Amino acid sequence: MGRILYWTGFLVAASFLFFSLDDLFWDFYYYFWGRKRIRHRLRIEELDRVPRRLIAILIPAWNEAEVIGPMVENLLHSVNYPLALLHVFVGVYPNDIATVEEVQKLAERYPQIHAVVNPREGPTSKAQNLNQVFEFILRFEQERRLRFGCFIIHDAEDVIHPTSLKLANYLSLKYEVVQLPVFPLQVYPSWRTFFPYLTASTYADEFAENHYRGLPAREASGAVVPSAGAGFVIARSVLDALGTGKLFDEESLTEDYRLSLDFARFGIATHFFLEGVERVTEDGRVVVEYIATREIFPNTLREAVKQKSRWIYGISFQSFSLWQILCDRRFSRIAKYSLYRDWKAKYGNLLPLPGYAVFAYFVCSLFCSLSPVYPRGSFSWWLSAVLTVFMIERQLMRMVALKNVYGWRSAVAGCLIPPLLPLRTVWGNVINFLATLRAWRIALFGFPRSRPRWQKTRHSYLSPKALVRYRRRLGDLLLEKRIVDPKTLALTLRRKEEQERLGEKLLKEGFITETELLECLGELLQTGFLEPDPYTLRIEGNHSRFLAVFCRYAVVPIAWGRDSVLLATAKPLSQETMSSLAAELGVRKVAVVLAPSEAISQGLEVLKRKLPQQFPRLGERLLKMGIIEEEHLAEALRVQRFSHRPLGDILCEMGVLWPEDLREILREDGIQETQVG
Incomplete structure (x- = not known):
């Protein structure tokens, strides 16, 4: 019995160590080399020094009647981009009457909104929906004699950052494909909200860690940067080069990941940009807000497992075979390594639960007369010691990411309750374990239907009151354009009378000029600014x-x-x-x-x-x-x-x-x- 326990513990520890080395590599690469390569690639004020071109936003929709209206309304009223240069194309299905009617109401009110009715009844795959939207846009260009500068793919539940369109317009002049960060929305962390929103919080932990450090490391190293589906920018030059609007593999459940992989095969690199803008809060603190897409993720175990199993199956099972990638000379060594890291998730996600069982036995052996699973001084004991150091390092890295994206409260809630083995991390691993089992079941026994269809989760949207904090105000634009510094703005906000306008106060005290004020107001009010001769x-x-x-x-x-x-x-x-x-x-x-x-x-x-x-x-x-x-x-x-x-x-x-x-x-x-x- 003792030898069985020993070798069980040894295999678990060795497996954990093997997969931890992979994470450790990307951590070290990012903090010692990656940050230097991607820092200061862009000055936000440069976004205004290029023409603002026509932008097309593509939104696939199936049973989205509850969220598509608020999402589009928020986009049109909050974005700092000329509305006459923005068109939103929503892909809908003829048998989804509620969503079709909602989009048609929007189209009647706003000339920028277009309903793209699919020729097939839904749901088809998300990829088929997007392909239909792309083909509609190409016909739309011919009929209207227009030409879009770039195409941005979003989901119907996305909260789009007001500056993201300006950023996408600028970056698509320099790069062919760009992925902007995606950060889940989460309820303000407190003891009252910790357990009710535990599942949704695990998304915040994982996306913060991946999009704050993981994808920037892949970008800096020249690895394959995968698409996240939302906030995905495709320059017009890509469609011109490929000569078709059918970009997506319609059989894929993770069409976004597959597309970025196909782009890499064609020599089209996907670039990841994590850019922040400063803003002063009402209490005078200066914070960095990342130009990212935000959305509400599932908060029930069933919905989370369903969604993540689709991701795991689509990426680890469906998108590629490891042998093909290793033999493909179009990929560099670091690109192959990054794809291997995605592929191995179908094995790595199964380790935590056996590991937790061994850990529970180990803890019990400290207080009860049980055979030790890791005899002191043995090789497996040293493996466990090293693994503990790695585990602490991983939690520290996650804590840094959470602190920078969400603040200290989220960092503490995600990594220090309780210390060493945080509950949110454990619950996230349980979700990933169950989702991976479901993905294996699909891979071995297939889908209940004859072909994969849209594996959709239910969506919700923020209330109008909550959306206010995600909109840019005059002070935010003044900081973004470096017209005033944070200290001056914070001081002026504290001294300003309740009914006094910030712009008038700054103008009267000589901190800004009338031209600078009107330039920001023109962008904020979507009227534009001009210095006519x-x-x-x-x-x-x-x-x-x-x-x-x-x-x-x-x-x-x-x-x-x-x-x-x-x-x-x-x-x-x-x-x-x-x-x-x-x-x-x-x-x-x-x-x-x-x-x-x-x-x-x-x-x-x-x-x-x-x-x-x-x-x-x-x-x-x-x-x-x-x-x-x-x-x-x-x-x-x-x-x-x-x-x-x-x-x-x-x-x-x-x-x-x-x-x-x-x-x-x-x-x-x-x-x-x-x-x-």
Whole structure:
């Protein structure tokens, strides 16, 4: 009996040690080499120095009627990106009436929302849904004469960071495929919430550890970076190179992981970016908030096992065979090693529970007359000692990740209750054990149906009150653009009167300029910001009667459309004011962009002189033809101020104008490409 116990303990300890060495390698690589390679790759303020291009967001949806509405509403009201340059495509099924009706209601209210009805009844696989959405987008581009700069895949329950679209737009100019972090939402840790939300908290522990340190280590080493499904950015150049919209393997349960693996085979690397922005909390503390996707994960054992078994089966069993990867010369050694690490999860996840049984016996042997499983001084005893050191190291690394992503409370709850063998870690291992058994059952005996279908978990969404804390405020944007420093902002917030506005306070005390304030407000209010050249303004003959209106409202016209006008103003205008302006100017739509008050004053003076038109203006021509929108022109003019490029070229880069259409218009109207004011 003693020898059986000894060899059982020895095998368990040796197995744990073998798998721990793998984790230890990535920890050491990241902290000693990886951080130096990925640090300071990006300055957040650089995001505003490139044209904001058309972005397509793809959302596959099956039985998502409860969450798709709040998700899209939050996206449109919180994102710091021109809404005219954003389109959301939701893949739905004809037999999912509730979700179809919800998306159609959104499409009626917002022109940026599009329902993509699948030709097949649901659920199919998530990959088939996404392929249909991609093919719809390619047809949409042809019909609308548009060209998206990048495509971002999200889930129907995602809370998308307001800065993520600007970041995706910038990164897709430099990289072909980008994965942004995913961090689960969790209830504020306390003794009251610890046990009720124990299952959901294990997701926070694992994602924080993997996306704070694991994926950055893979990125820095040149290993294969897997897609997480949400916050996955694909540049337009990828579709151009592959020549098809069918990117996903429709038989795969983890289509996101399989796609990143296929990209790697084609020589298309997936890059992972963990970028943080500073913000000052209401109590004056400066914290780092990561530009990441957040979502609520399952909080029941059954749903968690169902979801994780899909991940384990799709990655470890379905996506590749280890022998094929080892023989594939397209993968580097470090890439093969990283894929081996993913593959071995179907074995490694089965170890913890036998290990806990041996550990329980060991603890009992300390107090009862039982045969020792690890005799003091034996080889297995030394293995266990080393393994204990490794286990402590792993908990410290997880604690660092949790502290940086969620704060000290989460770090303590996840790693120190109780010490050495934390309950959340144990429960997470139990979930992974059961999920791996379920994955093995699928691998050995197959699915209940003839083919794998969408293995979906039930979703929920945050309340409007909870969503407020995930939206950017004026102070956050001032910090992001490095206009003020955290200390100044925190001091101003403490001294500000309750009814006093932060922008006015900072402006009055000389910490910011009017231009800097309006630039942030333009982004926050989604109106945009522009510094117009007053001497390029003019009123056409039939618009001269509106001069008094412009003076009364302190606005200047930037461009006239077919039944619209783009106005510049030094202060935000209410919806009532804009409606009054539209009625007095006799147009259907009034679009506004914020501009410095000095430019508005100078512009009004120039308009009073009634200067003659110097040359035909391309922007107005395109507006009157209905090819671009007022917001497109405002963004192109903003870019032109710092890039000094022809307006037509900028509009083509933004994706709202095709180059061949531009050349045809210039040829018809006799407009020189330099005459684009």
